[in-house]
Amino acid sequence: MVVAKELNVEVVAADRKVWSGSASIVIARTPDGEVGVMAGHEPVLAVLVTGPVTVRTADGGAVVAAVSGGFLSVSEDRVAVLAEQAVLAEEVDAVGVEAEIAQLQGADDEAARQWAEARLGVASHR
Structure with missing residues (x-):
C-alpha cells in the first residue's frame, strides 16, 4: 500500500461546507485530548468537543476553525470534520x-x- 503524502480534508457544519482542500496534518480535540492526523493514519471515528480544529495545508499555510460537537472521520487519505456548528477564524x-x-x-x-x-x-x- 502506498502512503499518501497529503490528506483530502473537508470541514462541514450541519448547514454548510466550511472548508475543503489538501493538508499535511489535521489537529482536533476529542474528549480524550487532542488528536493529530497525518497521511497514513489508521482509520478513526472520534467524537469532537467544542474547540479549535487546525488544518496545516499542503502549501504550508494554516486554516483554523472553531467547531461545536460532531465527529472526526479518518479513512485512508480522507479526513472529514463533521460538526454541528463550525466557523473559520476569519x-x-x-x-x-x-x-x-x-x-x-x-x-x-x-x-x-x-x-x-x-x-x-x-x-x-x-
Missing part, C-alpha cells in the same frame, strides 16, 4: 462574540458559553 466577529460572552455571564447555558469562547479563541488566528 469569519468570527470578535467584538460581537465578546458581547455575546458578556450576555452569557451568569446564564446557565454552558454549551453556548463554550461555543462563544471557542469562536473567540480562534479569532486571533486570522
